[in-house]
Each structure stands twice: as C-alpha cells, then as structure tokens.
Amino acid sequence: MSATPNDGAVLVLEDGTRYTGRAYGARGRTLGEAVFATGMTGYQETLTDPSYAGQIVVQTAPHIGNTGVNDEDPESRRIWVAGYVVRDPSRIVSNFRATRSLDDDLTQNGIVGIRGIDTRALTRHLRDRGAMRAGVFSGPDAALDADAHLAIVREAPEMTGRNLSAEVSVLADTVTPAQGERIGNLAILDLGIKQATVDNLARRGFEVHVLPQSSTLQDVLAVDPVAVFYSNGPGDPGASDEHVALLRGVLDAGLPFFGICFGNQLLGRALGFGTYKLPFGHRGINQPVLDRLTGRVEITAHNHGFAVDAPLDGAVESPNGYGRVEVSHVDLNDQVVEGLRALDIPAFSVQYHPEAAGGPHDANYLFDRFVDMVVAHQSGNPGRKEGTA
Structure with missing residues (x-):
C-alpha cells in the first residue's frame, strides 16, 4: 500500500479542522456526518450496517483490515457508510475465510476513504465538539483549496431532520x-x-x-x-x-x-x-x-x-x-x-x-x-x- 503522487487525501470537518492523509478505497469526494466507532473487530459488519447510511465512520482502533473481507459476514446487500477513516490499514490479508481485501471492497463499492491520520485525536475532537458534517476529498478533489473544501462541507445537509x-x-x-x-x-x-x-x-x-x-x-x-x-x-x-x-x-x-x-x-x-x-x-x-x-x-x-x-x-x-x-x-x-x-x-x-x-x-x-x-x-x-x- 505504497503512496503515489496522486494518493493524497484530506478530511475536512465543518468547524474548519483538517486532517491530511492518503486515499483509501475509491477516489473522489464524499460528504456525511463524521462519527466514531469504538469496536476493535467487526469492521465488515459495521460497513454493511444500514444504520450508518449518511455517515463518515472513523475507526478508533488503529489497525483495520487484517482479516480481509468475505461473502458470509455482510449484514445487508451492500456497504452503506458515506465514507471511511482509518489510521493503519493492513497491507496483507491474514484469514482463511477472506476472499478479498478491505481496500478492494471499498474501491469496488465506490466508498471514498482516508488513511494515515490520527483517528484517536480525531475521536477526541468529535467527543469534545460533537458529531458534525464532514467531507473526504481525494484524487483531483484533494487539490481544491481549503476554503472550497469547507464551503462544500457546510453546504451538505445535517443529520437532524433527515429521513433515510x-x-x-x-x-x-x-x-x-x-x-x-x-x-x-x-x-x-x-x-x-x-x-x-x-x-x-x-x-x-x-x-x-x-x-x-x-x-x-x-x-x-x-x-x-x-x-x-x-x-x-x-x-x-x-x-x-x-x-x-x-x-x-x-x-x-x-x-x-x-x-x-x-x-x-x-x-x-x-x-x-x-x-x-x-x-x-x-x-x-x-x-x-x-x-x-x-x-x-x-x-x-x-x-x-x-x-x-x-x-x-x-x-x-x-x-x-x-x-x-x-x-x-x-x-x-x-x-x-x-x-x-x-x-x-x-x-x-x-x-x-x-x-x-x-x-x-x-x-x-x-x-x-x-x-x-x-x-x-x-x-x-x-x-x-x-x-x-
């Protein structure tokens, strides 16, 4: 999972906080409510839980993806998270039940993510300030300036009042x-x-x-x-x-x-x-x-x-x-x-x-x-x- 010149990504919160890292999964932009999940296992169940629709999920556990992905554990017909944030995704898959990597699954499902940021610091920030609108930008969208990123995030709908x-x-x-x-x-x-x-x-x-x-x-x-x-x-x-x-x-x-x-x-x-x-x-x-x-x-x-x-x-x-x-x-x-x-x-x-x-x-x-x-x-x-x- 080595970096390439076009591999940069940024997570932008509606209060103006920015975290720079590397693209993970699909490239592009995604918007949603930034929330954190504290489980140290079960990431495939989390990703396929429809309750996470409209949310950018931050995994507080630092190492994600080591057991890969299989076709037996999904909780629904697809991945529902709006975006995905991890610190250190596994570079290899180490489970006999795995059929592909988490990175591949995110890419195939069009889920824009970011890796290589301090997710525990981000979690503390969300605990102090509350869940808020956010955006992940990678590929060409990562090159937009900070003001443009923030304006896009603040134009996104809030979770309050949404029927999904x-x-x-x-x-x-x-x-x-x-x-x-x-x-x-x-x-x-x-x-x-x-x-x-x-x-x-x-x-x-x-x-x-x-x-x-x-x-x-x-x-x-x-x-x-x-x-x-x-x-x-x-x-x-x-x-x-x-x-x-x-x-x-x-x-x-x-x-x-x-x-x-x-x-x-x-x-x-x-x-x-x-x-x-x-x-x-x-x-x-x-x-x-x-x-x-x-x-x-x-x-x-x-x-x-x-x-x-x-x-x-x-x-x-x-x-x-x-x-x-x-x-x-x-x-x-x-x-x-x-x-x-x-x-x-x-x-x-x-x-x-x-x-x-x-x-x-x-x-x-x-x-x-x-x-x-x-x-x-x-x-x-x-x-x-x-x-x-």
Whole structure:
C-alpha cells in the first residue's frame, strides 16, 4: 500500500479542522456526518450496517483490515457508510475465510476513504465538539483549496431532520421461513435491518416477513402477523411521522411489538415521548447497559445518534394513552435511555443491537424475551405483565 503522487487525501470537518492523509478505497469526494466507532473487530459488519447510511465512520482502533473481507459476514446487500477513516490499514490479508481485501471492497463499492491520520485525536475532537458534517476529498478533489473544501462541507445537509429509511429499505416483501417449532408470521418494518436480526428471529420460530418502510397498516395486517418488529436504521426519528403513525395503528390493534435501535426511538414517539440528538452518539461494541428488570449489566453493541427523552425513574402514564411505561434499560456511561417497557400493552424496545454480529452476545436473550411475550399473548395469560420476560 505504497503512496503515489496522486494518493493524497484530506478530511475536512465543518468547524474548519483538517486532517491530511492518503486515499483509501475509491477516489473522489464524499460528504456525511463524521462519527466514531469504538469496536476493535467487526469492521465488515459495521460497513454493511444500514444504520450508518449518511455517515463518515472513523475507526478508533488503529489497525483495520487484517482479516480481509468475505461473502458470509455482510449484514445487508451492500456497504452503506458515506465514507471511511482509518489510521493503519493492513497491507496483507491474514484469514482463511477472506476472499478479498478491505481496500478492494471499498474501491469496488465506490466508498471514498482516508488513511494515515490520527483517528484517536480525531475521536477526541468529535467527543469534545460533537458529531458534525464532514467531507473526504481525494484524487483531483484533494487539490481544491481549503476554503472550497469547507464551503462544500457546510453546504451538505445535517443529520437532524433527515429521513433515510427509503434509501436503505427493501423495495418488496421478502420472507424467511421459520426454523424449528413455528410460532407464526412476524411482520418486520425494514428501516435498515441487518441479516443477523432476521436469522435470530427465524431461528426462534418466526416466519419472518420483511416489509418495505413505505408499508401501510393494511400491508402489515395482510401478513396475518402474530407480532410486529421495527428494525434499526439511519436518520432522525423526528422525521419519521408516518412510521410513528403506523406503529400507533399496530399498538391500537393489540399486536405484540418489539423494536431495536431506531425502532426504540419510534416506540418512544408512538407512546408520546420526545427524542433528541446526542452530542456524539453511541457507536461500537463495548457500551455498558443496565437491565433494570434483572439488575444485570450487559456489554452491548450500539449505533445511534438520537435517544428517547423519557423519565428514568418509575412507571409513568403514556402521554398518548397506552397505559404505564417504564425505562427498562439505561446506559451506565451517560444515563441515556436504552430501553422502554410498556406495562399494560405487549410492547418493549431497546436502543442497542441484540443480534450483535460478531459480538458481544450479552443481549441476545432479548429475542427469547420477545418470544415469551408473543407466546403469552397468544395464550391470553392473564397473570403476566406484557412486555416482561
């Protein structure tokens, strides 16, 4: 990975900060929100997570790419990040499962990146100043002057107010058969779902119907679902009024509901709570979360820049009339709401990713909790609070 005369690249933040390095992946320019991810492994899963659409991902771990890329680990049909920033990409691939290098994959997918910059210094900057608009410029675009770079970055749209679900969702229904003892049909609204989520739900007996984000309540009910699931996804939950309205229809119909990540934020809105943008968000595979039901601390995988604004202590009445609601999970780093549990209807959600490929797996039990809730609802068990295990 030696440098060539046309190999220069620059990362420009909207506050005017510049980092010079070398081109990595495709050459050209890309714009997005600069965010940092703290995982030391799982870069292929990160790149193919649709939740990262519109974002330039900074890897805080200094050495990236040593295990290459394969065709078994992608979480979706393509790479979704707007750009990629690494310090020291591996010059060789050292894994028997690899079919190509990370650099080759980025180039083939048209992902403009930059290497050779101090990503930990950049991470500290984003922690202090917050996630912000940025641009990576390489090839001929790297030769533009600093004022031109900054003007281009500042003309880019901010993440607040953006609805990106239509960019990442499937265009037609897809079905994954249930494995083992069949529970019934599960309707998933695809807001940016990962394959590991589908696999986890199918393994637990659901016939998984993944529906486009534009689906109506009639479309959802046509599946004859025993429950509904909202996936993770990119963008601002405040810009997803139609998805909130659909979810309220699901809750009004009495269907059990489970949401993760973006789905947690939309459940919060459906119940009547607000959402807000975090300074720099939670992204990585090492976030400590307290499950208040069990008292257990879990190490969890996150990717979100927005959060639900709900009272942390005790049960409160849903502002939209869905009975009592409590915060079920809390991030131990900053006390951000990490889960909601409805006590009078069958609905709960978490802000993180329980499928967590390739790990950690502390939160995988949440899929089992969902199964228990659906089965209890089917049996009409009157002695059980809905939304609990």
